[in-house]
Amino acid sequence: MLQLLFKPELHYFDTCREFAERFRITADDLVLTNKYIYEPFFGPLDLPAMTLYQEEFGSGEPSDVMVNAILEAMETKAVRRVIAVGGGTIIDIAKVLAVAPTGERVDDLFRDMGNLQSRRELVILPTTCGTGSEVTNISILNRTSMGTKMGLVSPSMFASQAVLVPELLSTLPYGVFATSSIDALVHAVESALSPKATPYTRIFSDKAMQLILRGYQRVRQEGPQARVPLMKDFLIASNFAGLAFGTAGCAAVHALSYPLGGSFHVPHGESNYALFVAVLKAYRRVRSDGALAELESFLASELSCEPEEAFDALGELLAAILPLKRLREYGMKEEDIPSFAGNVLASQQRLLANNYVPLSERQIEEIYASRW
Ligand SMILES: NC(=O)c1ccc[n+]([C@@H]2O[C@H](COP(=O)([O-])OP(=O)(O)OC[C@H]3O[C@@H](n4cnc5c(N)ncnc54)[C@H](O)[C@@H]3O)[C@@H](O)[C@H]2O)c1
Ligand SMILES: [Fe+2]
Structure with missing residues (x-):
């Protein structure tokens, strides 16, 4: 392998x-x-x-x-x-x-x-x-x-x-900092949960997550300007996350975000963000042990909470970096849900193969519906 x-x-x-x-x-x-x-x-x-x-x-x-x-x-x-x-x-x-x-x-x-x-x-x-x-x-x-x-x-x-x-990166506007670094965090998390993850990719995933989550906590505490001295850390973290997903691959968060990004021109990191925590929670409903449990423990130790609260604590931290919108706010209609799910299954198998657990068309529709 x-x-x-x-x-x-x-x-x-x-x-x-x-x-x-x-x-x-x-x-x-x-x-x-x-x-x-x-x-x-x-x-x-x-x-x-x-x-x-x-x-x-x-x-x-x-x-x-x-x-x-x-x-x-x-x-x-x-x-x-x-x-x-x-x-x-x-x-x-x-x-x-x-x-x-x-x-x-x-x-x-x-x-x-x-x-x-x-x-x-x-x-x-x-x-x-x-x-x-x-x-x-x-x-x-x-x-x-x-x-x-x-x-x-x-x-x-x-x-x-x-x-x-x-x-x-010294000229990077706050909004692009926020959307792009969330993308890097999603790369790190999706590659940590991927069946193609290895001990080598895990090192890069874990370090990327740690740098980004610690940086975000500084920004939450001290305000957007706190990111400025941290740009080198964020650049290295996104590179680490790239090394991780270059081997382990991205998965459902990216797969479900592509029709949204493609149809409504939502920036890539933001469209991932719109589905990120909902996908993690959908995985947990199917299977809560293994790499998912490890992820929850890792997040809990970084975010000072209990493992079962980790995904909510992650959502709260991210909301302090970038407000979370509902899918309808991007222009998606409720009747788009089945066609988006069908589109994902038809054109994103490359990514779905890396899911922590397989997701059916029905489960993908439920994720969209929960965020609509
Ligand atoms: N190939 C891959 O492995 C991979 C992985 C993830 C995302 N992507 C793709 O990358 C794209 C998103 O990239 P992104 O998040 O880096 O954003 P981006 O490249 O679209 O940039 C967003 C905006 O920020 C501006 N900008 C960028 N750097 C700046 C700087 N230093 N100072 C001032 N302005 C700056 C850009 O001009 C642009 O207007 C999407 O198309 C996404 O699908 C590719
Ligand atoms: Fe990405």
């Missing part, structure tokens, strides 16, 4: 200047980024690379339409290396740029997923503390024709280098 899959080299620099010097940026590099992230840190360095700003190709998280437009823009030039500087949105698009043959578009790549090859070197600098995407081989894209988000997965989509530069 696979114990830990880790392909990219991992680098750490205190500043972007140190990164740029060490990585010798040239004119055949392409930097995919957002202008408002790139300019404060890299603008003064006047680098020779071509830059593409994602926001000029569409707003929100990556969709097939946005990625196709960026592929077209990239193909105006021979690119040797793609450098992603941004959140999960930028990173997931860059992974596609690294493998796409000239002229092929997102639907072609999904069709040919088993044969994708690395065509350009890929360097990833995350600027949020959520996805861990810098160390995984998956790109999550909204397939607009199918009304949901789906994962394009290939060993060729691993970065050659993942680079952590905490300075880049």
Whole structure:
């Protein structure tokens, strides 16, 4: 059984200047980024690379339409290396740029997923503390024709280098801090409960959970500004969680959140949050021993409560970081529940295979209904 899959080299620099010097940026590099992230840190360095700003190709998280437009823009030039500087949105698009043959578009790549090859070197600098995407081989894209988000997965989509530069997170707004770090916490928890978890992934899951929960308790006590000196911890925690789920996988929380994110453009971490504790409680109703009991004990010791209160205490802590909304507040209608559940079963088997316990269509509908 696979114990830990880790392909990219991992680098750490205190500043972007140190990164740029060490990585010798040239004119055949392409930097995919957002202008408002790139300019404060890299603008003064006047680098020779071509830059593409994602926001000029569409707003929100990556969709097939946005990625196709960026592929077209990239193909105006021979690119040797793609450098992603941004959140999960930028990173997931860059992974596609690294493998796409000239002229092929997102639907072609999904069709040919088993044969994708690395065509350009890929360097990833995350600027949020959520996805861990810098160390995984998956790109999550909204397939607009199918009304949901789906994962394009290939060993060729691993970065050659993942680079952590905490300075880049100094401009992260509180809302993105909250949604992205909740995503990282969900990665850590889902991989801890996954049947593919190993002693190696558990180390990364547990440490990620601990860093995030301790950071959240500081923020709850001292207010949003308390996060600022903790951004390095949160960046490392999201990277740890990425290492854990890169092997152990995510599961039902992500699976159930994708139709919500795809239909109503809810940020990924927030759509996970909307279903997170409800999924944990649904698992517990089916089976309360094993890794789930271990998780409750772990949470109880971090949150100073009894194990049977741990999921409620987790919910209360998260609500202090980000208010929890009901699904109807995102625009979901009660009659959407059966079609969402059907959509999950039809298109998210990759994730459902990692559930702590199998969930039936009826149980998935009940989870949606409990949060509606
Ligand atoms: N591939 C994977 O392994 C994986 C895992 C989890 C999530 N995802 C995907 O990642 C996406 C979400 O990524 P995210 O949570 O990182 O958010 P994001 O990349 O969508 O960023 C959210 C917003 O924050 C801004 N932003 C990012 N960093 C900033 C900074 N340092 N300063 C100022 N503004 C900044 C962005 O420009 C954007 O407007 C979703 O599409 C999700 O499906 C992928
Ligand atoms: Fe995620």
